[in-house]
Amino acid sequence: MNGGGREGDRRDDEVRGARRIPGPRGAVDDLDLEAMERPALPPPGGSTPDEAVPEQGAAEPDGDVEPEADAVDEPEPAMTSAATPVLSHQVLKALLGAWALSACSAEETAAVEDHLTGCAPCADEALRLRDAVGLLHTDGSLDLDPTLRTRVMDGCLGRRPARIPVPDWATPYDAETARLDALLRDIGDSEWHAPVRLQWFEDERPATRRTTVAGVIGHLMAVDGLVSAALGLDDPLGRVEVPLSPARRTETYWAATRPPATRAVREPWRDLTHELIRTASLAGRNVAERSVSYGDFALPLQDALLDRAFECWVHGTDIAEAVDYPYQPPSAAHLHRMIDLAARLLPAALAGRRSAGLAGPAKELVTPGEPGRSVHLEVEGHGGGDWYIPLDSPAAVGSPRRAVAQVALDGVEFCRLVAGRIPPVEAAAGQEGDREAIRDVLFASASLSRL
Structure with missing residues (x-):
C-alpha cells in the first residue's frame, strides 16, 4: 500500500x-522518454529544485528568521x-x-x-x-536416428502387411539403398563434386582411385547393372556391349560421362534400385538362386544383392566422410549377414591365393575322415559371431574342424578389412596360434575387396 x-x-x-x-523498437524509441518524464531527484543536500530556486516575486525570508525545527529533521529513509x-x-x-x-x-x-x-x-x-x-539447451544430436525409417516401416507393415512383401534376403539391399538415398537428398549441389578416394587391396598392396560423389553413385549403378541383367532388365549403361567385370564396367561408365556426372545421376540410380527390388519381389522363390555373373566369379542373386548392400554401405561411408555427414553402420542383423557372406567367400579366396603362390600350401590329410585345419574367426561387437575358415579343403564354413589358430576382430573393422580400407596387418584385435594361417586368412579377407 x-x-x-x-x-x-x-x-x-x-x-x-x-x-x-524490451519489445520491438522504432526510431523514436531511441530517446529515453521515460527518463525525460521522470522528476529530477533531490540533490544530496535534501532540497528539491523547486525549493532551491524561489518563485519569481516571492518574498525571501529575513536572514535573522530561524528555520522551524521540523525543516532540519533527518532525511526520509530511502528503500x-x-x-x-x-x-x-x-x-x-x-x-x-x-x-x-x-x-x-x-x-x-x-x-x-x-x-x-x-x-x-x-x-x-x-x-x-x-x-x-x-x-x-539439449545436448543430444539433432540428426535423425538412422534406424528411424526401419522402425517406421516395421510399424506400418505390422499393422498392414505389404501386398507383395520384399523377400527377407533382399531387405539389406532395400535398407542400405534407402539410407544412402537419404544422405544424397540432404547434400547440396556443390557437394556432388566433392572429391572421394576409393580404396581396395590388390597385388598385396593398397590401391586407390579418385572420383567425386557423383562418380561413386555412377559406379554403384554400373555394377548394379550386373544384377539387372540377371533379372532380364535393361542395362543402365545402354545397349552397347559392356564387360562383366565390375571395375571395367565402372571405367566404361566414367569414360562415357564427360564432363563428370552431377546430381542428375541420383534419380536413375534410385529408379534402378527400386526396379531391382520390385522385380525380385515379384519373381517368386526360385529367383533367389539365379546366378549373377561378375566375370571372374558368380553369385546367386540373394548373395549378389547382399554384396550390393555391402557396397552401398561402404561407399555411403566414403561419401559421408567427404561431405562431413553422420553415417552409421547397418543394423546388427544385416551386418551379420554381410560378415557371413565374406566368411563363406574366404575358402575360395584362399584357394585362389594359393594357386598364385601368395598363401601357404594346403596340408594333405593322411587319415580318411580326419578333420582338416581351420582358423577360428571370432567377430566381436555389432553383428558378430563365430566362423571356422577351412584351410585344407573347400568344405563348408562352420563344419567341425581342428582349429590351429584364432583371430578376433570387431565386426565393423572386419568389414573395413574386407572392403580394403585397412591393411591386413593392422586389422586383428587379437591373434593366437599358427601365425601363417592367420596371415593367410587376413590377406584373403582383404583380397575380397575391389573397385
Missing part, C-alpha cells in the same frame, strides 16, 4: 523505471536495494520470459517468484516457458 506525498512519488518512479523485456520492488501485474508478467532464461536481477527474481505463489495464470505461463527453455 503506497502512502501519499514524496514517498509515494518515489515508489511510482521506481515502478516506472523497473527493467523489463534499500535488498528490498523486493513492488511491481505491477503487467510488469511481472512481462518479466516471465527473462525469469525463465535466468536473466532477471536478484530483486526482479524475488518479485516474480513471490508473485507466482499467488497468481495461477502467471504460474502456468512460467512453467510453460521454463519447459520451452529446456528444449533450447
Whole structure:
C-alpha cells in the first residue's frame, strides 16, 4: 500500500523505471522518454529544485528568521536495494520470459517468484516457458536416428502387411539403398563434386582411385547393372556391349560421362534400385538362386544383392566422410549377414591365393575322415559371431574342424578389412596360434575387396 506525498512519488518512479523485456523498437524509441518524464531527484543536500530556486516575486525570508525545527529533521529513509520492488501485474508478467532464461536481477527474481505463489495464470505461463527453455539447451544430436525409417516401416507393415512383401534376403539391399538415398537428398549441389578416394587391396598392396560423389553413385549403378541383367532388365549403361567385370564396367561408365556426372545421376540410380527390388519381389522363390555373373566369379542373386548392400554401405561411408555427414553402420542383423557372406567367400579366396603362390600350401590329410585345419574367426561387437575358415579343403564354413589358430576382430573393422580400407596387418584385435594361417586368412579377407 503506497502512502501519499514524496514517498509515494518515489515508489511510482521506481515502478516506472523497473527493467523489463524490451519489445520491438522504432526510431523514436531511441530517446529515453521515460527518463525525460521522470522528476529530477533531490540533490544530496535534501532540497528539491523547486525549493532551491524561489518563485519569481516571492518574498525571501529575513536572514535573522530561524528555520522551524521540523525543516532540519533527518532525511526520509530511502528503500534499500535488498528490498523486493513492488511491481505491477503487467510488469511481472512481462518479466516471465527473462525469469525463465535466468536473466532477471536478484530483486526482479524475488518479485516474480513471490508473485507466482499467488497468481495461477502467471504460474502456468512460467512453467510453460521454463519447459520451452529446456528444449533450447539439449545436448543430444539433432540428426535423425538412422534406424528411424526401419522402425517406421516395421510399424506400418505390422499393422498392414505389404501386398507383395520384399523377400527377407533382399531387405539389406532395400535398407542400405534407402539410407544412402537419404544422405544424397540432404547434400547440396556443390557437394556432388566433392572429391572421394576409393580404396581396395590388390597385388598385396593398397590401391586407390579418385572420383567425386557423383562418380561413386555412377559406379554403384554400373555394377548394379550386373544384377539387372540377371533379372532380364535393361542395362543402365545402354545397349552397347559392356564387360562383366565390375571395375571395367565402372571405367566404361566414367569414360562415357564427360564432363563428370552431377546430381542428375541420383534419380536413375534410385529408379534402378527400386526396379531391382520390385522385380525380385515379384519373381517368386526360385529367383533367389539365379546366378549373377561378375566375370571372374558368380553369385546367386540373394548373395549378389547382399554384396550390393555391402557396397552401398561402404561407399555411403566414403561419401559421408567427404561431405562431413553422420553415417552409421547397418543394423546388427544385416551386418551379420554381410560378415557371413565374406566368411563363406574366404575358402575360395584362399584357394585362389594359393594357386598364385601368395598363401601357404594346403596340408594333405593322411587319415580318411580326419578333420582338416581351420582358423577360428571370432567377430566381436555389432553383428558378430563365430566362423571356422577351412584351410585344407573347400568344405563348408562352420563344419567341425581342428582349429590351429584364432583371430578376433570387431565386426565393423572386419568389414573395413574386407572392403580394403585397412591393411591386413593392422586389422586383428587379437591373434593366437599358427601365425601363417592367420596371415593367410587376413590377406584373403582383404583380397575380397575391389573397385
